[in-house]
Amino acid sequence: MAHTLVNFSGHQHLRHRLVLAILTGKHIRIDKIRSEDKNPGLRDFEISLLRLLEKITNGTIIEISVTGTSILLKPGIIFGGALQHDCPKSRSIGYFLEPIIMLAPFAKRPVQLTLKGITTDDHDLSADLLRTVTLPHLQLFGISNGLELRIKKRGAPPEGGGEVQFLCPIVKQLKTLNFVDPGKVKRIRGIAHAVRVNPQFSNRMIEASRSILNRYIPDIYLYSDVYKGDESGKSPGYALSLLAESTTSVIHCAEAVSEPGVAPEDIGLKATRQLLAEVNKGGCVDRKHQTLVLMFMVLGSEDVGRCRMGEPTPRTIQFLRDVQTFFGTSFKIVALPGCSQLLYSCYGTGYVNANRTLA
Template sequence: MIKIDGSIGEGGGSIVRLSTALATVTQEPVEVYNIRAKRDNPGLRPQHLEGLKALAKLCNGKLEGGEIGSTKITLNPNQVQGKKIGVRIKTAGSIGLVLQSLMIPAPLADSEVKIEFEGGATDTFFAPPIDYLNNVTLPTLRKMGYQGEVEQIRRGHYPKGGGIVRSQIQPLKKLKSLKLTEPGKIKSVQGISHCVKLPGRIAEKQASSAKRILSKAGYDAEIEVETYKKSEDPHLSPGTGIVLWAETENEVILGSSALGKKGKPAEKVGREAAENLVKQLETGCAVDQHLTDQLIPYLALAEGESEITSAELTSHTLTNIELVKQILGTEFEVDGEKGEPGRIQAKGRSDSAKT
């Protein structure tokens, strides 16, 4: 049995999600202890538990310790099978984070995997927005042969959540290696600025602010503004956000996002996302800081050697690398310091043709 200390690195819920997802790939039992031990409210929260239950359904596995507040769980996975899975998140927990963990083993199935989320947040703090997954993560994974689609039916924001998202993931015999080191010239900058249960001018101000910052840096941006008439708005909680992405001549995509909150000016939301994107583009690296940590398990599972340059080596990325090395035995070479741009090389697993 694989045993993982859930307090390593940042000690967050991502350790549970990634450890169990990778164990599902290898079909080895896994125990995760000291779950979120460094947090003020240690143990599993509702979104973590729903993610674990969904993963157990996907692999017909046995989950033990699956309770709110539990600091230790074990998962005994079996073969992943094509099926339809429903995930209900009663809080405003992140849909994107739960989906990330399911996306890793889902291609192992013998037929299509369908995942339907009801409840939860599509746009929340410290988690990838669905717009980011659709416009940055998935296009990059498709370079590796990954076949998946995500459809956002209804946005969810804090405090009520209420998001509705549907995903389809196709079987894949092998994952190709990835080399993203030289981004090349910027071809286009795009984005989506949204607001729900709020006046539409908020989304417009976010977009305008982002455009001004990007224009000063030499980039013309096309940003879609998504708003709703009060009588036609189906969302449960008010919220705003913006996701930006830049595509280069070498088909590299780097992204950035920012979320609104009560008392935070719309102009600041747009400026925050734009300044972050400009900062990452100026590094000359081919992968943004958030996509970097998402790619780590895929680089490990790919066939052959992969190499990327990252705009920032975050503690989240470095923790993911240590977990992958521990569970899969993948060789990684990291050139750079935490908080700085860096280069990551990975030697894929020899039996990755199953993935």
């Protein structure tokens, strides 16, 4: 049987292209990976991600060229099961978990994945946001029972030492999404954590954040999460993760992470302003979760899925092009009158999890 080979060049958008290849079973070749760079080829975290994808699938063949500037991936089936993976210190756990969250519901067995490394940094979604914001987005598509992310140990950069456990059930098929009413913000929740620094730092972030948030709504609960000893990882650090939830279960989130020489109060204020900016952009899905929601809309049952969001980020625009390449699905995107939001709609492919073990 001749397989379709999809060709790309460059290291950008690597994660979602690998996910699309595995979901569609199409072979993918990516060339010219940083070929002009002083240090050409794949980075350690990209190789680590390929190894993780090998672990979660069965029969996947990955060929990396000698220079590391091109890869060929022939996907197998998504197998799942109990897995462990050590993430390099160059990227946080969120980098690895985001693509896995897109694949896990379609595995043969429920996924129990333990990842070790950095739990919060300023590049990728932190373990807190993945737990409180990303996973609830899966519930919109009918993935809920047994869906969990446990933060066992926190790990700040540069040394990490954190550990999380991701549990995901398997589904036969996703529900069609119809998410067009953003509602009104009814409550704000937050987690301030401090590891290997004065525990007061988390309270200082909370107080600074409240100094702004208290002007808007009364239902605010910011939780201080202090880890001690082994559970606090190997490096000092602190961060504030915030989320605003609306009357229709829309979640907008923001986060700020400790920086050298910056006071905890300033980190608290930075996260709060980012949250207000996100809420101001509106829509039913924030910018960090556009690709996840659009991906699951494509995989939904054979019906029209609709979702209201802000303008697509550059990453989302490329993702929509790649979805068309792999699935042949295009989105209809219509501007909504009187605001900068858009209505995204597509006809679901009726993707069925053929891997799952029938009970």
